[in-house]
Amino acid sequence: MIRPQSETDPQCTFETMYVAVMDNIFLLVLVTLLSVVQNVFFALKVEKECTGQQPKHNSAAFERLSCANRNCMDTYPTFLAVLWCAGICLSQAPAAFAGIIYLVVRQKYFVGYLGQTCQSTPGFLFGKRILFFLSLMCVVGIINHLMLTYGGSDYKEYIQTITKAASTLLLLP
Amino acid sequence: MIRPQSETDPQCTFETMYVAVMDNIFLLVLVTLLSVVQNVFFALKVEKECTGQQPKHNSAAFERLSCANRNCMDTYPTFLAVLWCAGICLSQAPAAFAGIIYLVVRQKYFVGYLGQTCQSTPGFLFGKRILFFLSLMCVVGIINHLMLTYGGSDYKEYIQTITKAASTLLLLP
Amino acid sequence: MIRPQSETDPQCTFETMYVAVMDNIFLLVLVTLLSVVQNVFFALKVEKECTGQQPKHNSAAFERLSCANRNCMDTYPTFLAVLWCAGICLSQAPAAFAGIIYLVVRQKYFVGYLGQTCQSTPGFLFGKRILFFLSLMCVVGIINHLMLTYGGSDYKEYIQTITKAASTLLLLP
Secondary structure, three states: OOOHHHHHOOOOOHHHHHHHHHHHHHHHHHHHHHHHHHHHHHHHHHHHHHHHOOOOOHHHHHHHHHHHHHHHHHHHHHHHHHHHHHHHHOOHHHHHHHHHHHHHHHHHHHHOOOOOOOOOOOOOOOOHHHHHHHHHHHHHHHHHHHHHHHOOOOOHHHHHHHHHHHHHHHHOO | OOOOHHHHOOOOOHHHHHHHHHHHHHHHHHHHHHHHHHHHHHHHHHHHHHHHOOOOOHHHHHHHHHHHHHHHHHHHHHHHHHHHHHHHHOOHHHHHHHHHHHHHHHHHHHHOOOOOOOOOOOOOOOOHHHHHHHHHHHHHHHHHHHHHHHOOOOOHHHHHHHHHHHHHHHHOO | OOOOHHHHOOOOOHHHHHHHHHHHHHHHHHHHHHHHHHHHHHHHHHHHHHHHOOOOOHHHHHHHHHHHHHHHHHHHHHHHHHHHHHHHHOOHHHHHHHHHHHHHHHHHHHHOOOOOOOOOOOOOOOOHHHHHHHHHHHHHHHHHHHHHHHOOOOOHHHHHHHHHHHHHHHHOO
């Protein structure tokens, strides 16, 4: 959150503010765009399965893909919400990193889905650890904000360093 | 929207702006986090029902829970969108209050769901009144913004007071 | 992004910043509200079909409407995400315009849905062109931001003019 702009350009207009805001969200926007591309990829997979195949074994495969897609879509707003809240409340780099790992996990989930009608092997709710990490980031960010407002002490620098280190733990399988 | 910061600290850097922005959204972030926890709770319930039970009466109960979960998830992005728009356009405290009531209604809906294949007793779309209230807040906020821009008059203080009073009406059953 | 406020009122408080931010998002909020109204309209249609009709041909029609509604809801978070990212990263007017066209396309999709169990005529994923346009706006906005940060050149004015012109191309059938 340390802005070079505020040092070189101490007077503050809407333009400099806008640049500072963009600096703090453009990684989140990139991750959001990637997730949108993935969503479209999933939807096209389902559509192709639905229209293109011979009607014999169509139904089961379509059912599977549709179910995987629905599970992914059901958790998508939740993911977006915690991603953006964590990025805004605390720090965008670890949040975006966790977001990218979530997208990788989701890709694996979709591809590896073996699918009976109720979601068998890979679990109904994937990426719990990542969602938990992002939620924790939000909570820490809010607690820090409240401490700053009512107590006057700001540990944001330390917290951001710890968060960056902790986000690499998400790489553990 | 009256910031103590802007009085005690008249020069404006990115830091003070960031604190001011956080002041105006942290309740919304908290409600969003609560809703995420609730989403995860719903998903775990469905997953438990899906895997844990004996296969006899599994199907009907799973169908019910899955249907309730889907209805909740279908309206979730709508809820998040109006919650944040209302909180940003007008005032965060009544928006967050309405959001918490929405979460309580959703919990009741999920627990009390009796569920045939099409959504019987508690209605397909719950919390209409709360969504309507939040939408109204957005509209009022935008109208006030346009009046401020083109007419020069700012009734925000009055509107916020009225909104806070009106939000208690949501407690009526 | 040129603010009259910053010329008439060069010192910058939270109030003027708030007005400037509202100036840059109120069209997005309006489109979001419209989409929420449409969502509620869809949900009420499904609910009416579910409860009101005679039980004979109820099931097929309900299945169709429910499927159309689910397809609309599945892409809704994706739409909201690219709409807001495009509006914030680049320019709100073309983004809001594209958003309104998307809502029209969605209305046509919902009404014209003929629906077998897998989504027949109007396609599973509608409005691809609009989502692509909005994603492109995000990418262009981020590239421009990076060029501004690392290269010092700002083409935002030109890009916004081009975007406004390009957004009219979405009107082509």
